[in-house]
Amino acid sequence: MLLVYNHKRMTFVTHILLTNLGVKALKLQGQDIVLAYVFGVLIDLDHFIKLPQYIKKNHITVVKHYNWRSSLQEPISLLWIIPLCFYLSSWVPAIFFLGHLFLDYCLSYAKKPFFPLSDYTTLGFLHRIIKNDKVTEGLFIIVLICLNLILV
């Protein structure tokens, strides 16, 4: 399957809105709030792992839609997140990681959910229903803002 990388990524804003909603809805406190933001938002910092690779190929040129994604943002990471949940005696990491995954898999760029165990590639849930990722993200932002306001 040809890997398509010229589609939009889910932005930080959407991830922050969903995480904030989850924190309020679940009435999290203390360490759980930190875990929620780490696994719901900051997991996107895995992009920096490929920075040396990007600079080697593209130098300091800005190239849109480079494949910054790593296995830390894929379902395969549940293999280490679930044991971590047992260690921490909290399901917050898994719940908010799944929330992050859900948003990413609503967009239509190529993802390898089970790499390195499998090279299976998918374009996510909605690519046959909504062709434009900007529309998808726009809808999510509106819904999440409304839900966040309701829960204030």
Place this chain on the structure above:
Amino acid sequence: MVTPNLISGTSLVFGLIAGPLILFHRLGLGLVFVSISLVLDGLDGPMARHFSYDLKKGETLDTIIDRTLEIVTFLSLVVGGYADYMIVVLSIVAILLMTSLRKKTGFDPGFKRIVLFFGYLTNFYLAFTIIFWANILGFIVNLLILDIRDQRKLDSCTP
């Protein structure tokens, strides 16, 4: 004639003897057998390389023996009342995850049976916490190594 497989087998025997010793509260003696097993475990690889034995088969056998001895030793510590079952089970899971990718990357952080000596001097909960974190992080590092290799392949194909 002494072969690498014979050394591995002997390491397995000493490691398996350690299990019941720990179970029956002879912890110190059990750890002596663990240390002999570890020393022998460290000799088979260099011997195989020196005498040009089949390294691939030897590595697989070595991995199976190591994982078996870790599970036996760790569970003996649980049943013997020295360690909490949850942290031990999590440590075993972390080691198995790390092992699943080790062959593809060659990266192994260690921190398995050797940490038990630290546990003997301090406490086993701390030792198993170290084993858990070292091997979970080892699994994550292995994932990232493979991601970077995959990205290199992709970069070489795209303009």
